[in-house]
Amino acid sequence: MNLLHLKYAVVIAETNSMTKAADLLFTAQPNLSRAIKELESTLGITVFRRTSKGIFPTPQGEEFLGYARKILAQVDAVEAMYKSGAEKAPQFSLTTPGANYAAAAFAEFAKKLDPAKKAELIYNETVAPMRVLSNVTDAGYNLGILRCQNAQEHSIKSLLDEKQLQFELICEFGYMLVMSASHPLAGSGSISADKLNNFTEIASADPYAPTLQLSTARKNDIETDPLKRIYVFDRSSRLRLLNKISSAFMWASPLPKSVLDELDLVQKPCKDSHQTYRDMLIYRRGYQLSDMDNAFIDELMKVKRSMGLNCN
Secondary structure, three states: OOHHHHHHHHHHHHHOOHHHHHHHHOOOHHHHHHHHHHHHHHHOOOOEEEEOOEEEEOHHHHHHHHHHHHHHHHHHHHHHHHHHOOOOOOEEEEEEOOOHHHHHHHHHHHHOOOOOOOOEEEEEEOOOHHHHHHHHHOOOOOEEEEEEEHHHHHHHHHHHHHOOEEEEEEEEEOOEEEEEOOOOOOOOOOEOHHHHHHOEEEEEOOOOOHHHOOOOOOOOOOOOOOOEEEEEOOHHHHHHHHHHOOOEEEEEOOOOHHHHHHHOEEEEOEOOOOOOEEEEEEEEOOOOOOHHHHHHHHHHHHHHHHOOOEOO
């Protein structure tokens, strides 16, 4: 595998055509096809599937292309930096599950940065814990937030130690039911699971987590059978849908009051849900936290305390 193969794959994904990609890359189509076959053989995966409508990435191909684009972007950035002599902007990068408190902390952190100083911020959400790990170990992210059930904590800590990752407990919580303030159950106290079966669940999914197969990424210990289930990949879109669909509900980690008030939502406990989860801040062993890292962590702790989230 080489940089040229990465570039070939990215251009094919952008055009969905071997012929168009060959024209843009100023190479013959047979050469391009041979290069992709070599790439797939080296990786041991199928990057593209061929259809009557064009060439499209497989789920594993999408994951590979995400890394390929990052590598090519980093190569371009290094070349641009040294050719121009420009100073590299400080970078902050975080990979996290759809943690509402983390999103609120990131917004506060970003808002308080000096507008006159250069900075590059990367905030990546994924529902797949192993993707958080690989983003920190392999994709260059400096910080990650890893979520696990309490029962998994021992094995997760062993895995983190094996991967040479430092970890610190952020908080412990149970998943909540979130719904519009106009939802028929909004005035209830603790809601039983069977009451949810007459409503629509807004569920999250991640196309880069093969084990989920586009299924719900809800981490909960009870099963429900709602009338409808709507899968949405973006956390903010899920919250907006809850605001618009008064019969919908969603399982989520606790939300800050400011978010609930802004979207006219309420969050309720489920009396049948007893599972608890832990979020841990992770980073590579030996990595020195930057000023921006510490500023974000400060905001994270402020938001956590304002929400009353537990932490040992």
